[in-house]
Amino acid sequence: MSPNESCAHIDAIDTVKREKRHVCEECVKICDEWIHLRTCQTCGVTLCCDSSPNRHATQHAQSSGHPVVASAEPGERWLYCYPDDAFAEY
Numbered sequence: 001m002s003p004n005e006s007c008a009h010i011d012a013i014d015t016v017k018r019e020k021r022h023v024c025e026e027c028v029k030i031c032d033e034w035i036h037l038r039t040c041q042t043c044g045v046t047l048c049c050d051s052s053p054n055r056h057a058t059q060h061a062q063s064s065g066h067p068v069v070a071s072a073e074p075g076e077r078w079l080y081c082y083p084d085d086a087f088a089e090y
């Protein structure tokens with residue numbers, strides 16, 4: 001599958017979950033900082049991206065098996081699926 005094509009996980013999403021608060025829910029617990037935020041489309045948790053020191057979104061995807069995140073950055077409207085390395089704008 002090409003990296004720019006969406007996958008069954010992304011196709012299954014009707015309504016994109018947006019962040020509840022604009023913070024990484026794990027970084028705030030340890031008083032650390034983040035760069036960008038991603039919202040898990042399975043459970044709705046908002047966590048930090050791979051440019052952030054703790055990479056909580058990737059850790060969450062690997063430990064929970066939740067495949068798809070959405071960007072939680074203002075003005076960004078895209079989804080990413082970890083297992084398929086698929087990216088889609090919406």
Ligand SMILES: [Zn+2]
Pocket residue numbers: 007008009010067081082083084086
């Ligand atoms: Zn997928």
Ligand SMILES: [Zn+2]
Pocket residue numbers: 024025026027034047048052054055056057
């Ligand atoms: Zn974090």
Ligand SMILES: [Zn+2]
Pocket residue numbers: 040041042043044045060064066
């Ligand atoms: Zn999740």
